[in-house]
Amino acid sequence: MAEKRPAWKRMSQNELERESALVRAKERALRERLRRREQLSGDQQDPLHLRRVEQLRLQVEALGGAAQALRHRAQPRR
Numbered sequence: 435m436a437e438k439r440p441a442w443k444r445m446s447q448n449e450l451e452r453e454s455a456l457v458r459a460k461e462r463a464l465r466e467r468l469r470r471r472e473q474l475s476g477d478q479q480d481p482l483h484l485r486r487v488e489q490l491r492l493q494v495e496a497l498g499g500a501a502q503a504l505r506h507r508a509q510p511r512r
Contacts, residue, residue: 445507447508447510450504450507450508451508453504454501454504454505454508457497457500457501457504458501460497461494461497461498461501464490464493464494464497465494467490468487468490468491468494471483471486471487471490472487
């Protein structure tokens with residue numbers, strides 16, 4: 435089940451920066467997990483393995499987008 439994003443519009447700049455750091459940490463952890471999965475040599479042709487790798491790629495992309503949106507929101511308005 436997908437996690438709900440917090441109400442970013444109601445967050446202070448400090449809260450946004452803290453949330454952005456958490457999202458980036460999750461992204462790094464998933465990216466590392468993806469790297470390890472891709473290095474597995476025995477299961478490269480297993481359809482289940484390929485599906486899991488693709489799911490991890492999609493999760494990493496989604497977290498990257500969320501982190502970028504948070505960084506953009508945390509920037510002070512001019």
